[in-house]
Amino acid sequence: MKIGIIGLGLIGGSFALAAKKYINGVSLYGQDYNPENLTEALQLGILDYSLEVQDYAMMDIIVLAIPVDASLGIGISILDQINDNALLMDVGSTKAAICKKFELHPKRNQFLATHPIAGTEFSGPSAAFAELFVDQTQILCETNKTRPDLLEWAVHWFRNMNMKLHEMDAEAHDKHIAYVSHISHISSFMLGKTVMEKEKDERAIFDMAGSGFASTVRLAKSSPDMWTPIFKQNKENILEVLREYITNLEDFERLLMSDDYDQLFEQMKSTNAIKTILAGINEKNTTK
Amino acid sequence: MKIGIIGLGLIGGSFALAAKKYINGVSLYGQDYNPENLTEALQLGILDYSLEVQDYAMMDIIVLAIPVDASLGIGISILDQINDNALLMDVGSTKAAICKKFELHPKRNQFLATHPIAGTEFSGPSAAFAELFVDQTQILCETNKTRPDLLEWAVHWFRNMNMKLHEMDAEAHDKHIAYVSHISHISSFMLGKTVMEKEKDERAIFDMAGSGFASTVRLAKSSPDMWTPIFKQNKENILEVLREYITNLEDFERLLMSDDYDQLFEQMKSTNAIKTILAGINEKNTTK
Numbered sequence: 001m002k003i004g005i006i007g008l009g010l011i012g013g014s015f016a017l018a019a020k021k022y023i024n025g026v027s028l029y030g031q032d033y034n035p036e037n038l039t040e041a042l043q044l045g046i047l048d049y050s051l052e053v054q055d056y057a058m059m060d061i062i063v064l065a066i067p068v069d070a071s072l073g074i075g076i077s078i079l080d081q082i083n084d085n086a087l088l089m090d091v092g093s094t095k096a097a098i099c100k101k102f103e104l105h106p107k108r109n110q111f112l113a114t115h116p117i118a119g120t121e122f123s124g125p126s127a128a129f130a131e132l133f134v135d136q137t138q139i140l141c142e143t144n145k146t147r148p149d150l151l152e153w154a155v156h157w158f159r160n161m162n163m164k165l166h167e168m169d170a171e172a173h174d175k176h177i178a179y180v181s182h183i184s185h186i187s188s189f190m191l192g193k194t195v196m197e198k199e200k201d202e203r204a205i206f207d208m209a210g211s212g213f214a215s216t217v218r219l220a221k222s223s224p225d226m227w228t229p230i231f232k233q234n235k236e237n238i239l240e241v242l243r244e245y246i247t248n249l250e251d252f253e254r255l256l257m258s259d260d261y262d263q264l265f266e267q268m269k270s271t272n273a274i275k276t277i278l279a280g281i282n283e284k285n286t287t288k
Numbered sequence: 289m290k291i292g293i294i295g296l297g298l299i300g301g302s303f304a305l306a307a308k309k310y311i312n313g314v315s316l317y318g319q320d321y322n323p324e325n326l327t328e329a330l331q332l333g334i335l336d337y338s339l340e341v342q343d344y345a346m347m348d349i350i351v352l353a354i355p356v357d358a359s360l361g362i363g364i365s366i367l368d369q370i371n372d373n374a375l376l377m378d379v380g381s382t383k384a385a386i387c388k389k390f391e392l393h394p395k396r397n398q399f400l401a402t403h404p405i406a407g408t409e410f411s412g413p414s415a416a417f418a419e420l421f422v423d424q425t426q427i428l429c430e431t432n433k434t435r436p437d438l439l440e441w442a443v444h445w446f447r448n449m450n451m452k453l454h455e456m457d458a459e460a461h462d463k464h465i466a467y468v469s470h471i472s473h474i475s476s477f478m479l480g481k482t483v484m485e486k487e488k489d490e491r492a493i494f495d496m497a498g499s500g501f502a503s504t505v506r507l508a509k510s511s512p513d514m515w516t517p518i519f520k521q522n523k524e525n526i527l528e529v530l531r532e533y534i535t536n537l538e539d540f541e542r543l544l545m546s547d548d549y550d551q552l553f554e555q556m557k558s559t560n561a562i563k564t565i566l567a568g569i570n571e572k573n574t575t576k
Contacts (some may be wrong), residue, residue: 004375009297022423045473056372059460062564066572080374080421084364085432102535112311116321117495117496117497117498118498119498119499119500120499126510136498137495138445139496140426154338158389164495166496175474176487176492176496177496178472178485178497179482179483179493180483180487180492180493180498180500180501181495181496181497181500181501183479183482183483184320184479184500184501184504184505185500186537187475187479187504187537189540189555189556189559190532190533190536190537190540191471191472191475192559192562193426193536193555193558193559194467194529194532194533194563195468195471196472196537196562196564197465197532197536197557198467198532198560199464199467199468202565202568204464204468204562204571205467205468205565206565206568207405207425207452207453207454208405208425208427208464208465208468208469208575209405209469210405210406210469210569211407211564211569212407212469212472212473212506212507213468213469213472213569214566215472215503215504215506215507215567216475216476216506216507217472217562217566218500218504218505218566219500220502220556220560220562221560221563221566222556222561224552224554224556224557225552226554227556228549228552229549230522231544231549231552232547232549235544235547238544239541239545241482241486242484242540242544243541244485244486245478245479245482245537246534246537246538247422248478248481248482248485249475249530249533249534249537250476250534251477252474252477252478252530253527253530253531253534256519256523256526256527257521257527257529258402259520260375261516261517261519261520263518264512264519265512265513265516266395266517267477267481268508268510268512268516270481270482271477271484271508271514272506272509272510272512274480274483274484274492274505274509275494277484277494277497277508278502278505278506278509280490280494280501281494281497281499283497
């Protein structure tokens with residue numbers, strides 16, 4: 001079996017390693033717009049071969065693990081080229097646009113839209129590891145549009161990887177993910193921006209900031225290449241949650257201005273219920 | 289030497305353990321408004337004795353490790369009661385109000401205002417450990433108002449604990465800390481609130497949220513008892529940074545509305561410079 005990985009970052013590289021680990025007799029092919037990533041992935045043994053455009057038709061599986069605008073850009077051409085028994089899957093953080101784009105393609109039933117909820121602090125091939133996805137959620141969208149035999153193969157693979165499968169409508173995915181992921185990135189980017197604008201002296205931040213600050217601005221390290229197209233594709237949902245977030249911050253501001261500390265206390269107290277949710281997420285992440 | 293700890297949470301308990309570890313021949317006394325914390329601290333061997341009001345005059349050192357409004361409330365009375373060679377120190381997250389409150393007290397020179405930049409996910413006596421402060425910053429305010437022999441003793445202790453000392457004006461402390469700590473808590477509380485308001489189904493959050501979400505809302509677990517008085521005492525500085533944060537979020541919103549993805553990209557790209565700062569903070573936290 002030949003698997004092609006397009007995009008050799010943390011996610012693509014980890015899918016390659018998980019394929020090597022969980023599928024017998026597999027050959028891994030890969031490509032990346034950055035030649036250094038390709039060289040590194042070959043050197044690290046993540047890949048067996050470089051994937052060229054003329055190889056697409058030879059692949060049994062192709063995984064698209066590139067920014068979501070790039071997937072839209074080259075997806076149709078890849079779908080055109082794959083053979084009649086191959087599966088193309090993407091792993092992007094938005095699902096409606098790609099499902100829409102492929103909707104009328106004659107090979108739509110050879111495509112599977114997925115979103116693995118996994119990641120770490122780090123990026124690039126050297127950050128990849130086969131167990132990244134263990135116990136993590138794999139969201140599958142519009143599975144009824146994928147050919148049953150290809151879907152079954154993918155589900156079998158994801159189950160072998162110990163992923164927790166979760167089927168969702170693509171539009172519902174994008175709406176929910178705006179709340180539980182995309183807004184966190186905006187919050188973190190703008191918090192980092194606010195602090196850096198004010199504290200020109202990095203030393204002062206370094207001396208006074210603790211683990212709480214580090215935690216809230218961590219996502220501000222994220223790649224703009226990856227996130228700009230996500231924000232673009234999920235614009236409407238993000239604008240909705242962003243407005244609600246700003247409204248809550250302005251409520252907080254008004255309560256503080258008017259010295260309504262009882263109400264501030266109550267808001268924080270009820271938000272403490274997030275503990276239950278965080279305990280669940282942390283448990284999920286520490287069982288790896 | 290007798291040390292009294294008022295407030296047996298993570299910080300107070302860890303100061304007690306650090307005193308036991310780094311000071312020879314010390315007896316630890318403690319009190320807490322919650323009798324369970326006192327019992328637990330005694331059982332865990334964090335304390336040797338319960339600290340009663342009539343014991344204050346016997347103490348060589350008293351550490352105030354309670355919410356900042358409570359410190360203002362009982363601080364004067366404790367300062368009245370300590371003996372002429374004792375040191376009172378507080379560890380609160382605001383420094384201007386307590387310095388102002390004690391300004392004209394006849395025993396002002398027996399007080400030292402400190403803010404150890406340290407903490408973990410956990411709270412209560414069982415969360416305390418002697419090494420919490422290793423390699424962490426200890427901010428000291430208005431040290432010129434503390435009697436030199438008492439200051440010297442405290443500095444010697446903090447250095448033995450391997451803390452990094454940093455002197456600051458109390459007003460400057462409150463201004464900077466609003467940026468590098470207080471706003472992170474508001475950002476996190478309101479983000480948690482926004483998500484919980486929208487996602488009534490905790491299961492959906494749990495299934496779809498990853499480590500990024502967990503990181504940005506982690507501080508929403510913080511205690512409203514501790515944070516309400518901090519927001520109250522540092523109101524003016526917090527209102528300033530909160531307004532700047534909201535303005536940046538509204539800029540982001542406007543750029544997204546007008547499809548100005550180049551500008552969004554640039555904002556995120558320049559905020560990526562936070563990496564350097566975060567690397568420094570993480571290094572500080574992993575050298576423990």
